[in-house]
Every structure is written in structure tokens, then in C-alpha cells.
Amino acid sequence: MNADRIAQFEKMASADPTNEMAHFSLGNAYLQTGRFAESAQSFERCVAINGDMSKAYQLGGEAMIKAGWEDKAVAFLEKGYALAASKGDRMPQQAMAKLLESIGRKPALQPEEAEAADRLRDAGAFVCRRTGRPGTKMTSPPMRGPLGAWIADNISQETWRQWIGQGTKVINELRLDFTRDRDQEMYDQHMREYLGIDEEILKEIAARV
Numbered sequence: 001m002n003a004d005r006i007a008q009f010e011k012m013a014s015a016d017p018t019n020e021m022a023h024f025s026l027g028n029a030y031l032q033t034g035r036f037a038e039s040a041q042s043f044e045r046c047v048a049i050n051g052d053m054s055k056a057y058q059l060g061g062e063a064m065i066k067a068g069w070e071d072k073a074v075a076f077l078e079k080g081y082a083l084a085a086s087k088g089d090r091m092p093q094q095a096m097a098k099l100l101e102s103i104g105r106k107p108a109l110q111p112e113e114a115e116a117a118d119r120l121r122d123a124g125a126f127v128c129r130r131t132g133r134p135g136t137k138m139t140s141p142p143m144r145g146p147l148g149a150w151i152a153d154n155i156s157q158e159t160w161r162q163w164i165g166q167g168t169k170v171i172n173e174l175r176l177d178f179t180r181d182r183d184q185e186m187y188d189q190h191m192r193e194y195l196g197i198d199e200e201i202l203k204e205i206a207a208r209v
Helices: 002-015 020-032 036-049 054-067 069-087 090-103 114-122 145-154 158-174 181-195 199-209
Strands: none
Touching: 002 181, 020 054, 020 114, 020 158, 020 181, 036 054, 036 069, 054 069, 054 090, 054 114, 069 090, 145 199, 158 181
16 A cells, blocks of 8 residues: 555656645655655655645654754754744644754754643643644534544644645645545545644544543
8 A cells, every 4th residue: 555655646746846745745655664765855845845844844854864864854853843833833843852852952942832831721721732822622523533522622723724724735736536545544644644643642542432
């Protein structure tokens, strides 16, 4: 399956070199199969097209570290960390901080969003787990099942609306057809990545069932 997806994304990225979602998906597929140098290059192409994708900086930095390109990873991650901090992309920001710390570096920026978020929670405000900022709590889960319940409990309405816009772009640019199971899974994967739902959180959700 990974080989099929890689071939699909390679074809898309080659056919339309300006399609940042194709480069993002290709980089992620390379990363999952241990092709770290190729993954890093795909994420570099992605952010060259769209420099506003915090997650691409996070995954690209991870690929660079695994490829042994630590100096390159530092510059890439520090740029991504600053971007994530400016946008309020709290979860990618935290992930990039951990990646930098894993190679003995600290982020150049040390914002106080985490402490501010804690103060807001203590005051009874709803704080979006992805952004670390106050938002509007959902009145009902956006989908069925435990994943939908987790999203309603942790993700603000504002962040969810932003994902809907991004999700539309994913569908259009990757030409997804939801009658195909793998296309549905591809969409779901992009959703989880955008919302910061990693393997650890998926385990937390599964434990609730």
C-alpha cells in the first residue's frame, strides 16, 4: 500500500510541481517508509511553495534529523518553530521544540503561550488544544465515535472551521474519491495531522472505548 501511495504522490508532484499537498503527502509517505533524505527534500519543496505549513516544517525537520542532516534540521526547525508560534500552532510548535532538544538545541524563541493557556483553563475558559488559545467549544461532536468526541472536547469551533477549509483543499488537490477506502483514509490522516492528533493521542482515545 505504501508503495502504491508513493507512486501516486510521485506522479502528482511530477505532473504539478506547484501542488504543495502532493509534496507534503509524498514527504510523509517517504518518512513512514524510512526514505528520510527524499522525505526531507519533499518537505523542503512543500514549504518553498507554501511557507505557512507548520506541520511540514515539523515533519521535514524530523526527516532531516533521521537522515543525519542535523545542521540543516536546526535551521529548518527554528524557522518552523517561529512560524508555528506566530500562528498559534501550538502542537507542531511543541513537537519542533522536542525535535530540537533531541539534538541538543533549544528553540530561539521561548514564548509564554503554555503558561497563558494554563491560566485561561484555570479561569474556566475553553482552550483549543491545537492552538493553545481560547476558542468556542463545539456544541456536539463533528463526527461519530470516540475520535469525534475527543475533537469536541479538545478542538475549538474556529480551528475545526479552518480544517474544513484545508480539508477542501486536500480533496481538490489530491483528487480524492471517497468511494475508495484509501482516499478516505488519506483524508482522515491529513485531518489528524492538521489537528495534532498523533499516535499518543490515538492511544488515549482508544483507551476510552
